[in-house]
Amino acid sequence: MLNILYFASFREVLGQAQEQMPADYNTVECLLKALAERGEAWQQALLHNQNLQIAVNHDVANRSTAIKAGDEVAFFPPVTGG
Amino acid sequence: MTNPEPMFPHIRICEEDFDLTTEAANLRAGHKDIGAVVTFVGTVRDINEGDEVSILELEHYPGMTEKALEKIRLEAHQRWHLEASHIIHRIGKMYPCDQIVMVAVASRHRENAFHAAHFIMDYLKTNAPFWKKETLPDGSERWVDARVSDKEAESRWAK
Numbered sequence: 001m002l003n004i005l006y007f008a009s010f011r012e013v014l015g016q017a018q019e020q021m022p023a024d025y026n027t028v029e030c031l032l033k034a035l036a037e038r039g040e041a042w043q044q045a046l047l048h049n050q051n052l053q054i055a056v057n058h059d060v061a062n063r064s065t066a067i068k069a070g071d072e073v074a075f076f077p078p079v080t081g082g
Numbered sequence: 083m084t085n086p087e088p089m090f091p092h093i094r095i096c097e098e099d100f101d102l103t104t105e106a107a108n109l110r111a112g113h114k115d116i117g118a119v120v121t122f123v124g125t126v127r128d129i130n131e132g133d134e135v136s137i138l139e140l141e142h143y144p145g146m147t148e149k150a151l152e153k154i155r156l157e158a159h160q161r162w163h164l165e166a167s168h169i170i171h172r173i174g175k176m177y178p179c180d181q182i183v184m185v186a187v188a189s190r191h192r193e194n195a196f197h198a199a200h201f202i203m204d205y206l207k208t209n210a211p212f213w214k215k216e217t218l219p220d221g222s223e224r225w226v227d228a229r230v231s232d233k234e235a236e237s238r239w240a241k
Contacts (some may be wrong), residue, residue, distance in 0.1 A: 005143070007141060007211065007213060007215075008213035008215070008225055009143055009225045026161075038227060048163055051228075053211075055143070055146055055211070057146050058143075058146040058149050058150075059146075059149075060129075060150075060209075064125065074143060075147065076209075076211060076213070077145070077213065077225070077228070078208075078211055078227075078228030079207075079208065079209070079210060079211050079213060080207075080212065080213055080214045080225075080226045080227070080228050080229075081140065081142070081171060081183070081206060081210050081211075081212025081213070081214065082124055082182075082183050082203060082206050082207040082210075082212070
Protein backbone atom coordinates (compact mmCIF):
# COMPACT_ATOMS: atom_id res chain seq x y z
CA MET A 1 0.00 0.00 0.00
CA LEU A 2 0.93 3.65 -0.42
CA ASN A 3 0.30 6.16 2.34
CA ILE A 4 -0.91 9.44 0.81
CA LEU A 5 -0.94 12.71 2.75
CA TYR A 6 -2.51 16.09 1.90
CA PHE A 7 -1.58 19.31 3.67
CA ALA A 8 -2.89 22.84 4.16
CA SER A 9 -5.30 24.04 1.42
CA PHE A 10 -5.10 20.64 -0.31
CA ARG A 11 -6.39 18.92 2.82
CA GLU A 12 -9.36 21.28 2.87
CA VAL A 13 -10.14 21.28 -0.85
CA LEU A 14 -9.84 17.49 -1.16
CA GLY A 15 -11.60 16.83 2.12
CA GLN A 16 -9.03 14.49 3.63
CA ALA A 17 -5.66 14.52 5.32
CA GLN A 18 -4.58 10.95 4.67
CA GLU A 19 -5.54 7.82 2.77
CA GLN A 20 -4.17 4.48 1.65
CA MET A 21 -3.90 3.51 -2.00
CA PRO A 22 -2.78 0.21 -3.54
CA ALA A 23 0.86 0.30 -4.68
CA ASP A 24 -0.13 -0.08 -8.33
CA TYR A 25 1.72 2.98 -9.59
CA ASN A 26 5.36 3.15 -10.63
CA THR A 27 5.75 6.91 -10.44
CA VAL A 28 4.15 9.90 -8.75
CA GLU A 29 2.76 10.90 -12.17
CA CYS A 30 0.86 7.61 -12.48
CA LEU A 31 -0.57 8.06 -8.99
CA LEU A 32 -1.59 11.65 -9.82
CA LYS A 33 -3.44 10.52 -12.93
CA ALA A 34 -5.35 7.94 -10.93
CA LEU A 35 -6.28 10.50 -8.27
CA ALA A 36 -7.33 13.01 -10.95
CA GLU A 37 -10.02 10.60 -12.17
CA ARG A 38 -11.96 11.46 -9.02
CA GLY A 39 -13.05 14.77 -10.47
CA GLU A 40 -12.47 18.44 -11.12
CA ALA A 41 -11.16 19.40 -7.66
CA TRP A 42 -8.55 16.65 -7.84
CA GLN A 43 -7.46 17.61 -11.34
CA GLN A 44 -7.07 21.27 -10.39
CA ALA A 45 -5.30 20.71 -7.09
CA LEU A 46 -2.97 17.96 -8.27
CA LEU A 47 -2.66 17.05 -11.94
CA HIS A 48 -2.93 20.50 -13.54
CA ASN A 49 -1.34 22.48 -10.72
CA GLN A 50 2.06 23.85 -11.72
CA ASN A 51 2.70 24.82 -8.08
CA LEU A 52 2.10 21.30 -6.75
CA GLN A 53 4.78 20.31 -4.24
CA ILE A 54 5.57 16.62 -3.73
CA ALA A 55 7.48 14.67 -1.10
CA VAL A 56 8.21 10.94 -1.04
CA ASN A 57 9.28 9.52 2.32
CA HIS A 58 9.93 13.05 3.66
CA ASP A 59 12.21 14.05 0.78
CA VAL A 60 11.37 16.58 -1.91
CA ALA A 61 10.26 14.72 -5.04
CA ASN A 62 8.72 15.42 -8.44
CA ARG A 63 6.26 13.86 -10.84
CA SER A 64 8.79 11.41 -12.26
CA THR A 65 9.92 10.11 -8.86
CA ALA A 66 9.55 6.33 -8.58
CA ILE A 67 7.31 4.97 -5.82
CA LYS A 68 6.82 1.53 -4.33
CA ALA A 69 4.79 -0.29 -1.70
CA GLY A 70 5.21 1.19 1.77
CA ASP A 71 6.13 4.67 0.53
CA GLU A 72 4.64 7.82 2.02
CA VAL A 73 3.68 10.31 -0.70
CA ALA A 74 2.69 13.84 0.32
CA PHE A 75 1.06 16.57 -1.76
CA PHE A 76 0.98 20.21 -0.68
CA PRO A 77 1.01 23.82 -1.91
CA PRO A 78 4.17 25.98 -1.83
CA VAL A 79 5.35 26.47 1.74
CA THR A 80 4.90 29.73 3.66
CA GLY A 81 6.64 29.35 7.00
CA GLY A 82 8.96 31.67 8.83
CA MET B 83 11.37 7.40 32.82
CA THR B 84 13.54 9.87 31.00
CA ASN B 85 12.49 11.45 27.73
CA PRO B 86 14.07 9.92 24.66
CA GLU B 87 16.80 12.00 23.03
CA PRO B 88 15.21 14.09 20.26
CA MET B 89 16.27 12.97 16.79
CA PHE B 90 17.32 16.50 15.82
CA PRO B 91 18.46 18.23 19.03
CA HIS B 92 19.20 21.53 17.26
CA ILE B 93 15.74 21.75 15.74
CA ARG B 94 12.62 22.48 17.78
CA ILE B 95 9.07 22.58 16.49
CA CYS B 96 6.61 23.38 19.24
CA GLU B 97 3.50 25.29 20.21
CA GLU B 98 5.17 26.96 23.18
CA ASP B 99 6.83 30.36 23.06
CA PHE B 100 10.61 30.64 23.52
CA ASP B 101 12.94 32.95 25.40
CA LEU B 102 15.67 34.39 23.21
CA THR B 103 18.11 35.03 26.07
CA THR B 104 17.83 31.45 27.29
CA GLU B 105 18.17 30.04 23.80
CA ALA B 106 21.24 32.17 23.02
CA ALA B 107 22.84 31.12 26.32
CA ASN B 108 22.23 27.44 25.51
CA LEU B 109 23.72 27.94 22.07
CA ARG B 110 26.93 29.33 23.58
CA ALA B 111 27.17 26.85 26.46
CA GLY B 112 30.44 24.91 26.38
CA HIS B 113 31.95 27.04 23.62
CA LYS B 114 34.86 29.33 24.47
CA ASP B 115 35.81 29.94 20.86
CA ILE B 116 32.72 31.93 19.91
CA GLY B 117 33.16 35.56 18.94
CA ALA B 118 29.80 36.15 17.32
CA VAL B 119 26.20 35.17 18.02
CA VAL B 120 23.59 36.22 15.48
CA THR B 121 19.94 35.65 16.33
CA PHE B 122 16.89 36.31 14.21
CA VAL B 123 13.34 36.29 15.55
CA GLY B 124 10.34 36.41 13.22
CA THR B 125 7.14 37.79 14.71
CA VAL B 126 3.48 37.76 13.72
CA ARG B 127 2.32 40.93 11.93
CA ASP B 128 -1.16 42.35 12.41
CA ILE B 129 -1.39 43.20 8.72
CA ASN B 130 -0.87 41.23 5.49
CA GLU B 131 -1.82 42.08 1.91
CA GLY B 132 -3.48 45.25 3.22
CA ASP B 133 -5.81 43.40 5.59
CA GLU B 134 -5.84 43.27 9.36
CA VAL B 135 -4.89 39.84 10.69
CA SER B 136 -6.33 38.58 13.99
CA ILE B 137 -4.93 35.06 14.19
CA LEU B 138 -2.14 33.23 12.37
CA GLU B 139 -2.24 29.45 12.42
CA LEU B 140 0.78 27.36 11.45
CA GLU B 141 0.49 23.84 10.07
CA HIS B 142 3.47 21.60 9.37
CA TYR B 143 4.36 18.12 8.11
CA PRO B 144 5.62 16.20 11.15
CA GLY B 145 8.71 14.21 10.31
CA MET B 146 9.50 15.97 7.06
CA THR B 147 9.74 19.39 8.70
CA GLU B 148 12.45 18.33 11.12
CA LYS B 149 14.36 16.58 8.35
CA ALA B 150 14.13 19.60 6.02
CA LEU B 151 15.26 22.03 8.73
CA GLU B 152 18.19 19.81 9.71
CA LYS B 153 19.26 19.62 6.07
CA ILE B 154 19.20 23.43 5.82
CA ARG B 155 21.12 23.76 9.09
CA LEU B 156 23.81 21.29 8.03
CA GLU B 157 24.17 23.02 4.67
CA ALA B 158 24.86 26.28 6.52
CA HIS B 159 27.57 24.47 8.52
CA GLN B 160 29.12 23.25 5.28
CA ARG B 161 29.14 26.70 3.71
CA TRP B 162 30.47 28.68 6.68
CA HIS B 163 32.66 27.90 9.67
CA LEU B 164 30.10 27.77 12.48
CA GLU B 165 30.43 26.58 16.06
CA ALA B 166 26.72 26.04 16.72
CA SER B 167 23.26 26.73 15.35
CA HIS B 168 19.68 26.31 16.46
CA ILE B 169 16.30 26.65 14.76
CA ILE B 170 12.96 26.97 16.57
CA HIS B 171 9.67 27.18 14.70
CA ARG B 172 6.32 27.45 16.42
CA ILE B 173 3.11 25.82 15.18
CA GLY B 174 -0.55 26.21 16.06
CA LYS B 175 -2.42 29.43 16.76
CA MET B 176 -0.52 32.70 17.20
CA TYR B 177 -1.49 36.33 17.51
CA PRO B 178 0.03 39.64 16.38
CA CYS B 179 3.38 40.37 18.08
CA ASP B 180 3.91 36.70 19.00
CA GLN B 181 7.30 35.19 18.23
CA ILE B 182 6.98 32.59 15.47
CA VAL B 183 10.50 31.57 14.45
CA MET B 184 14.05 31.81 15.76
CA VAL B 185 17.37 31.18 14.04
CA ALA B 186 20.50 31.46 16.17
CA VAL B 187 24.03 30.96 14.89
CA ALA B 188 27.35 31.12 16.71
CA SER B 189 30.73 31.39 15.04
CA ARG B 190 34.25 32.66 15.71
CA HIS B 191 33.72 35.70 13.51
CA ARG B 192 30.61 37.76 12.82
CA GLU B 193 30.67 37.55 9.03
CA ASN B 194 30.02 33.79 9.05
CA ALA B 195 27.27 34.11 11.63
CA PHE B 196 25.45 36.91 9.77
CA HIS B 197 25.57 35.06 6.46
CA ALA B 198 24.55 31.72 7.91
CA ALA B 199 21.55 33.12 9.81
CA HIS B 200 20.38 34.95 6.69
CA PHE B 201 20.83 31.82 4.58
CA ILE B 202 18.98 29.55 7.02
CA MET B 203 16.01 31.94 7.18
CA ASP B 204 15.82 32.33 3.38
CA TYR B 205 15.94 28.57 2.83
CA LEU B 206 13.47 27.88 5.60
CA LYS B 207 10.91 30.16 3.94
CA THR B 208 10.90 28.12 0.72
CA ASN B 209 12.06 24.63 1.74
CA ALA B 210 10.55 23.73 5.10
CA PRO B 211 6.97 22.40 5.03
CA PHE B 212 5.09 24.98 7.08
CA TRP B 213 1.88 26.66 5.93
CA LYS B 214 0.27 29.80 7.32
CA LYS B 215 -3.45 30.42 7.60
CA GLU B 216 -4.77 33.83 8.54
CA THR B 217 -8.01 34.68 10.29
CA LEU B 218 -9.28 38.22 9.57
CA PRO B 219 -11.33 40.30 12.05
CA ASP B 220 -14.60 39.22 10.36
CA GLY B 221 -13.75 35.60 11.10
CA SER B 222 -12.94 34.64 7.51
CA GLU B 223 -9.92 32.42 6.94
CA ARG B 224 -7.40 32.27 4.10
CA TRP B 225 -4.18 30.42 3.37
CA VAL B 226 -1.14 32.62 2.86
CA ASP B 227 0.23 32.37 -0.68
CA ALA B 228 3.92 31.76 -1.28
CA ARG B 229 5.74 34.94 -2.28
CA VAL B 230 7.87 35.32 -5.36
CA SER B 231 10.21 37.48 -3.24
CA ASP B 232 10.88 34.53 -0.93
CA LYS B 233 11.95 32.39 -3.88
CA GLU B 234 14.19 35.22 -5.11
CA ALA B 235 15.72 35.55 -1.66
CA GLU B 236 16.55 31.85 -1.72
CA SER B 237 18.06 32.02 -5.21
CA ARG B 238 20.67 34.59 -4.14
CA TRP B 239 22.45 31.79 -2.26
CA ALA B 240 22.71 29.53 -5.32
CA LYS B 241 26.24 28.35 -5.80
